[in-house]
Amino acid sequence: xxxxxxxxxxxxxxxxxxxxxxxxxxxxxxxxxxxxxxxxxxxxxxxxxxxxxxxxxxxxxxxxxxxxxxxxxxxxxxxxxxxxxxxxxxxxxxxxxxxxxxxxxxxxxxxxxxxxxxxxxxxxxxxxxxxxxxxxxxxxxxxxxxxxxxxxxxxxxxxxxxxxxxxxxxxxxxxxxxxxxxxxxxxxxxxxxxxxxxxxxxxxxxxxxxxxxxxxxxxxxxxxxxxxxxxxxxxxxxxxxxxxxxxxxxxxxxxxxxxxxxxxxxxxxxxxxxxxxxxxxxxxxxxxxxxxxxxxxxxxxxxxxxxxxxxxxxxxxxxxxxxxxxxxxxxxxxxxxxxxxxxxxxxxxxxxxxxxxxxxxxxxxxxxxxxxxxxxxxxxxxxxxxxxxxxxxxxxxxxxxxxxxxxxxxxxxxxxxxxxxxxxxxxxxxxxxxxxxxxxxxxxxxxxxxx
Amino acid sequence: xxxxxxxxxxxxxxxxxxxxxxxxxxxxxxxxxxxxxxxxxxxxxxxxxxxxxxxxxxxxxxxxxxxxxxxxxxxxxxxxxxxxxxxxxxxxxxxxxxxxxxxxxxxxxxxxxxxxxxxxxxxxxxxxxxxxxxxxxxxxxxxxxxxxxxxxxxxxxxxxxxxxxxxxxxxxxxxxxxxxxxxxxxxxxxxxxxxxxxxxxxxxxxxxxxxxxxxxxxxxxxxxxxxxxxxxxxxxxxxxxxxxxxxxxxxxxxxxxxxxxxxxxxxxxxxxxxxxxxxxxxxxxxxxxxxxxxxxxxxxxxxxxxxxxxxxxxxxxxxxxxxxxxxxxxxxxxxxxxxxxxxxxxxxxxxxxxxxxxxxxxxxxxxxxxxxxxx
Numbered sequence: 001x002x003x004x005x006x007x008x009x010x011x012x013x014x015x016x017x018x019x020x021x022x023x024x025x026x027x028x029x030x031x032x033x034x035x036x037x038x039x040x041x042x043x044x045x046x047x048x049x050x051x052x053x054x055x056x057x058x059x060x061x062x063x064x065x066x067x068x069x070x071x072x073x074x075x076x077x078x079x080x081x082x083x084x085x086x087x088x089x090x091x092x093x094x095x096x097x098x099x100x101x102x103x104x105x106x107x108x109x110x111x112x113x114x115x116x117x118x119x120x121x122x123x124x125x126x127x128x129x130x131x132x133x134x135x136x137x138x139x140x141x142x143x144x145x146x147x148x149x150x151x152x153x154x155x156x157x158x159x160x161x162x163x164x165x166x167x168x169x170x171x172x173x174x175x176x177x178x179x180x181x182x183x184x185x186x187x188x189x190x191x192x193x194x195x196x197x198x199x200x201x202x203x204x205x206x207x208x209x210x211x212x213x214x215x216x217x218x219x220x221x222x223x224x225x226x227x228x229x230x231x232x233x234x235x236x237x238x239x240x241x242x243x244x245x246x247x248x249x250x251x252x253x254x255x256x257x258x259x260x261x262x263x264x265x266x267x268x269x270x271x272x273x274x275x276x277x278x279x280x281x282x283x284x285x286x287x288x289x290x291x292x293x294x295x296x297x298x299x300x301x302x303x304x305x306x307x308x309x310x311x312x313x314x315x316x317x318x319x320x321x322x323x324x325x326x327x328x329x330x331x332x333x334x335x336x337x338x339x340x341x342x343x344x345x346x347x348x349x350x351x352x353x354x355x356x357x358x359x360x361x362x363x364x365x366x367x368x369x370x371x372x373x374x375x376x377x378x379x380x381x382x383x384x385x386x387x388x389x390x391x392x393x394x395x396x397x398x399x400x401x402x403x404x405x406x407x408x409x410x411x412x413x414x415x416x417x418x419x420x421x422x423x424x425x426x427x428x429x430x431x432x433x434x435x436x437x438x439x440x441x442x443x444x445x446x447x448x449x450x451x
Numbered sequence: 452x453x454x455x456x457x458x459x460x461x462x463x464x465x466x467x468x469x470x471x472x473x474x475x476x477x478x479x480x481x482x483x484x485x486x487x488x489x490x491x492x493x494x495x496x497x498x499x500x501x502x503x504x505x506x507x508x509x510x511x512x513x514x515x516x517x518x519x520x521x522x523x524x525x526x527x528x529x530x531x532x533x534x535x536x537x538x539x540x541x542x543x544x545x546x547x548x549x550x551x552x553x554x555x556x557x558x559x560x561x562x563x564x565x566x567x568x569x570x571x572x573x574x575x576x577x578x579x580x581x582x583x584x585x586x587x588x589x590x591x592x593x594x595x596x597x598x599x600x601x602x603x604x605x606x607x608x609x610x611x612x613x614x615x616x617x618x619x620x621x622x623x624x625x626x627x628x629x630x631x632x633x634x635x636x637x638x639x640x641x642x643x644x645x646x647x648x649x650x651x652x653x654x655x656x657x658x659x660x661x662x663x664x665x666x667x668x669x670x671x672x673x674x675x676x677x678x679x680x681x682x683x684x685x686x687x688x689x690x691x692x693x694x695x696x697x698x699x700x701x702x703x704x705x706x707x708x709x710x711x712x713x714x715x716x717x718x719x720x721x722x723x724x725x726x727x728x729x730x731x732x733x734x735x736x737x738x739x740x741x742x743x744x745x746x747x748x749x750x751x752x753x754x755x756x757x758x759x760x761x762x763x764x765x766x767x768x769x770x771x772x773x774x775x776x777x778x779x780x781x782x783x784x785x786x787x788x789x790x791x792x793x794x795x796x797x798x799x800x801x802x803x804x805x806x807x808x809x810x811x812x813x814x815x816x817x818x819x820x821x822x823x824x825x826x
Contacts, residue, residue, distance in 0.1 A: 013497070236819040308496045330496065336454060337486035341504040352501040354509050354702045369490045373502025374482060374575055377619030380506065381759040382706060395759055396808050411812040419494075426495045430506050431619075436494040 004197055005231045007218030007389040011351050011424055013160045015308070016364040017330070019268040021167070022278040032287035033076050034095045034319040035061055039312075040072060040131055042140035045091045053080045058105035058127055058261035061094050069144055072322075073128030075263035075284040077103040093319065102283075104260035112181060115256075120182045124252065127261045132248040132323070136229060136241050137415040138447045148242040150189035150233060153180070155205040155246055156196040156216075158223035159307035161328050163268035165246055166202040167279060168325065173204035175253030176246065182256055183244065184210040194228035205246075218389065226421040230390045235415045247325050267320065271308075271329035272366050273301040282320075288327060289317040300332040302369050309423035310436070333370025351387070351428045376431040384435075387424040392417065394425055398435060401442030406449055409442055418443070457481055475569040479576035507578040509702050513695035514585050514749065520691045521684035522546035525593045528681050546593075550684055553588035556597050560604040561587070568613050579618035579625075579755075580608065586626035586749060589685025590742065590790075591633065599637055603629040623797045624756045627746075627790055634790070669732065675739035686745040689738075696748040705752045708764040709771075713747040714738075716772025724780045743775060746789035756797040763800070763807040770803075771796040 037045035044065035049055060055078065060071035076098035084093040107127050110119060124130040125144060133142040142148070156165050169176050184191045191211040198217070200206060206213055214232055221227050225243045235241055244252075247265045254262045263284035270277045275295050282291075288303060296316070304311035305321040308328045312321055320327065337343075345355030349365035352358075357365065384394035392413045400408035419436035426435035464477035481487075482504070491498055526542030526549075537545075561584045562576075569576040587604055607629035612621045670680045678688025686692075699705025721737045724730045730737070738744065751757060751771055758767035771792050778788025 015497070234818065236815075236822045239822065302496060304496055310494075311496065313496070328496075333490050334488050336488050338454075339484065341483075341486075341502070341508045345500065348500040350500040352499070352505075352703055354505055354704070355500060367497050369496050370486070370498070371489045371491050372486060372498050372500045373504065374487065374489070376503045376575075376577065377617065379503060379579065379619045379755055380704075381754040381757070382708075382761060382764070385761060391811065391814070393760060393808050393811060396804075411815065412808070413811075413815055423495050427497060428499045428501070430499070430501050430503050432498060432502065434494050 004215045004217060005228075006197075007216065007222045007227070007231070009386055009389040010158075010219035010221055011387045011428065012158070012219045013308075013367075013427070014349055014364050015160050015272070015330075015367045017270050017272040017274060017277060017328075018161055018364070019163065019270040019277040019279060021164070023167070023266070024278055024280050026280075026282065026290070028290065029100055030282065030286055030290050031078075031098050032081075032095070032289070032319075033074075033078070033098050033283065033285040034093045034287070035072060035074065035285050036093050036319060036321060037062055037072070037091045039322040039324075040064075040141060042138070043070070043072075043131070045072075047083065047091065047094075049080050049094070051080050051083055054078075055080060055096065056103050056105040057263070058107065060128055062091070064131075064141065067141075067143065067145075069125050070130050070141060071125070071128045072131045073261055075261070095319075096285075098283075104262065107255060107259050107261070109259040110182075110256045112178070112256075115182055115185050117185050120185055120256075123255060124182075127255050129248070129252050129255055129261065132251070133242050133244050136226065136243065136418065137235055138443050139418045140447075142242045143240075146240060148187050148189070149235075149239045150241050151183050151187050151191045152194070152225050152229050152232070152241060152243040153183075153191065153211075153246055153249060154194045154223055154225040154228055154243070156194070156200050156223045157307075157326075158196075158218075158220035159309055159326075160220070161268065161270035161307060161326055162223065163266065163279065163325050164199075165205070166200065168247055168266045169202050169204045169250065172250045172253070173202070175250045175257060176204050177208060177210075177253065178256050179244075179249035179251075179253035180208055181210045182252060183249065187242070192228070192232050194223070194225070194232070196223070221387075221421055221424055222389065224421055226416070226418045227389055230392075230416050234413075237410060237415055239415075245323060245325070248323075265325055267325045267327060269295075269327045269329075271301075271304075271327075273297050273299070273329040273331050284320065284322060286320050287317060288314065288320060291327065292316050292329065296329060300334065301329050302332050304328040304330070308367075309427060310420045331366070331368040333368030333372075335368075335370065337370070337372075352430075371432055373430070373432050375433060378431055378433070380430055383428060383430070384422075384425040387428055388421065390416065390421065394422065397442075398433075398438055401438050401445075404442075404445055406446055409446055410450075414442055414446055453484065457484070475574065475576055476566055479566070479569070482575075503578045506704055507581045509698065509704050510582045510749075511585055513698040513705075514582075514589065514685070516691035516694045517685040517688060517745070518550070518585070518589060520678055520688045521589060521686075522550045524678055524687055525549050525684065527679065549593045550588060552597055553591065553593070553595070553600055553684070554585070556600050557587045557604050558584045560601045561608050564605060564608045564613065568617065572617075574617070577618035579612075583607070583625045586685075587629045590626060590630050590683050590745070590750075592683055595633065599633060600629075603632045603636075606632045619755055621755055622801075623794055624750050624753045627750055627793055627797075630790055631794060669736060669740075672735050672739065675736065680740070683742065683745075686742040689744050692744045692748050699748065699752070705748065706754070706757070706764055708761065709752045709757055709768040710747055712765045712768030713751050713772040713775075716769040716774075717743060717747075717776050718772075720773045720776035720780075724776065730780045737776065737779070741779070741787045742789040743779075746775070746793055747772075750789075750793050751796075756800065758800040758803045758807075760804050760807040762810075763803045766803050766807070767796055767800055770799070 045062040048060045055074045057077045063071040078096045078098040081095040086092045135142045193211045195205045197215045305314045306324040397412040419439045422435045523543045525546035530537040561580045607625040611625040611628040615621045676689045721734045758764045775788040775792035
């Protein structure tokens with residue numbers, strides 16, 4: 001592996017509750033599933049089913065109003081139980097009670113010899129898997145009428161508690177390869193796979209064909225696909241790239257090999273509030289109650305679908321997000337800390353050295369959701385740069401976003417970032433500013449005005 | 452127990468409560484005692500334990516050695532000039548009688564204005580003045596009349612900070628602005644070439660000796676390093692300043708880039724001046740005397756008013772060091788150049804950042820053009 005990209009800036013948050021490496025199979029039959037249109041950021045969902053409809057795994061549940069060809073399918077077969085709306089009739093959840101034995105809609109396999117862009121596109125759109133291809137800039141569903149410059153896959157995750165992707169791809173190597181080969185036909189450019197220099201061991205990633213494998217090394221957010229794009233080939237104004245999560249590449253591979261939409265994935269269960277952490281082989285959209293019941297410690301918990309920096313808060317009986325392969329459960333921080341500015345802080349993790357805990361490099365710390373202070377104006381400088389390994393001036397970009405100055409945002413590289421890349425900046429911010437939200441709104445504004 | 456008491460009286464201060472108009476004040480005291488129980492709602496679910504209060508307290512802690520030594524030194528200078536022998540505690544006690552009222556005036560006036568503004572704006576009280584309020588007495592000569600100190604503090608907080616929108620928005624370092632105000636508004640009391648040593652006695656500082664070329668009278672390097680020389684309260688002891696610098700760098704709050712580049716700029720300038728014969732003092736004498744080190748460690752590194760980009764910090768610091776020495780050596784009207792150099796570079800910091808950020812912008816545009824050419 002030549003051309004190692006070594007990143008030095010970043011931060012690995014040492015929080016207790018990392019998933020152990022056990023792989024658990026379902027102990028009871030899981031029946032409750034849901035698809036959440038809100039996971040597909042940027043889609044305007046329109047329903048295709050109603051309550052009490054019968055669906056197969058692979059039947060479309062809803063489509064995007066702006067791109068009617070893009071649909072999202074049911075991961076399981078069963079009956080549509082309930083459709084949950086939120087404020088202003090926003091579509092929140094489509095709940096499905098699954099059959100004991102899943103029935104799959106047949107899309108027909110596609111031999112590699114027949115891999116043409118049209119056929120691949122058609123198959124992905126028909127099965128609802130197209131919705132799992134995401135586009136940068138703006139972090140939107142990929143537009144099936146366009147061709148991306150390149151396609152990126154990050155084959156490792158550096159976020160706190162992140163699942164080990166080698167574990168995820170284990171036994172699925174062929175499907176992953178098929179998926180990558182199919183994706184490589186969708187672009188004039190290349191498929192890039194970012195792997196970790198030492199932690200990625202699986203040959204499925206490091207020896208992948210039809211793709212360029214780029215080794216990375218460094219702390220979080222080195223595993224973020226946005227950071228990898230920035231270092232492999234940054235996005236210029238007017239360019240589009242796509243990215244796909246490795247789990248979804250595997251699901252795509254299954255589609256081409258077997259002709260069905262089999263959304264089985266491996267998810268990690270982790271966090272300080274979980275009694276038995278580990279990996280679970282489940283189907284996408286599962287109700288978390290199956291994994292969390294009698295598995296949570298005393299006290300109030302926050303259940304997060306995704307990682308603790310960018311994930312979505314869900315109820316303990318909520319559903320796994322469509323793109324997530326991690327469930328984090330950490331204690332709520334609804335408590336007061338006496339004289340927090342004075343304590344030596346041996347038991348408190350902090351990136352800053354004002355807490356003595358930084359002397360103990362290998363310890364893991366209990367962390368909760370307390371905001372640890374009040375919101376202030378931007379005061380400290382040079383902090384965000386420490387955890388953003390990109391050639392971008394974070395403070396200046398944030399201020400341009402706040403000022404709604406589109407020209408400046410473009411000049412400072414708004415097209416290269418997404419909120420998740422700024423998650424660590426938000427985490428370390430002593431002023432407790434909601435940075436991901438600012439970036440999101442900045443991106444929205446540019447999208448509206450520039451398109 | 453204390454928590455229970457606060458929870459009991461809290462409703463009185465909430466909107467519509469009996470003392471509702473004092474909400475910000477109550478909030479400031481409450482959060483002083485307890486980190487709030489506020490949990491994350493949007494974005495990241497966890498937040499680092501570091502907050503603005505802790506940041507500011509660390510700077511205050513870093514200033515404490517200078518303050519304590521400065522207090523002692525005030526007494527030492529006093530009894531030394533009068534030729535009286537006095538024990539450590541007597542000197543310290545005398546110093547405390549001088550320094551404490553200054554501290555109280557600075558904090559009461561400054562925090563008072565901050566609280567009022569927070570109240571009127573409905574904001575929370577910012578922690579920034581915890582540091583500024585300590586810095587102001589430390590960079591003033593101990594004989595400054597308290598009413599002048601009060602006026603200067605009010606000027607710094609109002610004109611220096613609040614008109615720009617409060618902490619984080621100001622252009623100039625508020626503490627230095629207070630000092631500059633005194634310097635220009637009451638020049639006769641803040642004379643540049645000799646400072647207060649004891650009641651009714653004033654003595655020249657090392658700097659004024661450099662300026663007049665009276666090199667024999669300059670205190671030894673040892674005295675300059677430990678700080679047994681006349682000067683403003685906090686600035687005399689290089690040892691205590693370096694202790695503070697160590698705390699700031701260890702915790703990562705002070706910028707190493709700025710401190711380092713100020714030092715480099717200063718040394719280069721002294722060296723040049725010595726080559727051309729503009730000054731007789733050695734590099735060590737220049738660095739250790741006056742407010743150079745104090746300004747370098749505590750004021751030049753102010754994150755709000757210094758340059759914000761990594762590269763900008765290096766340029767800012769270097770120019771600051773050069774300017775400080777240039778003013779000190781070449782301008783006979785001002786024996787000390789640090790204050791003016793910092794204020795000047797504060798003014799130019801946004802320009803430096805602009806230049807640095809533009810490099811990034813240009814790089815991106817170039818890349819863009821190249822990509823378009825390939826398409």
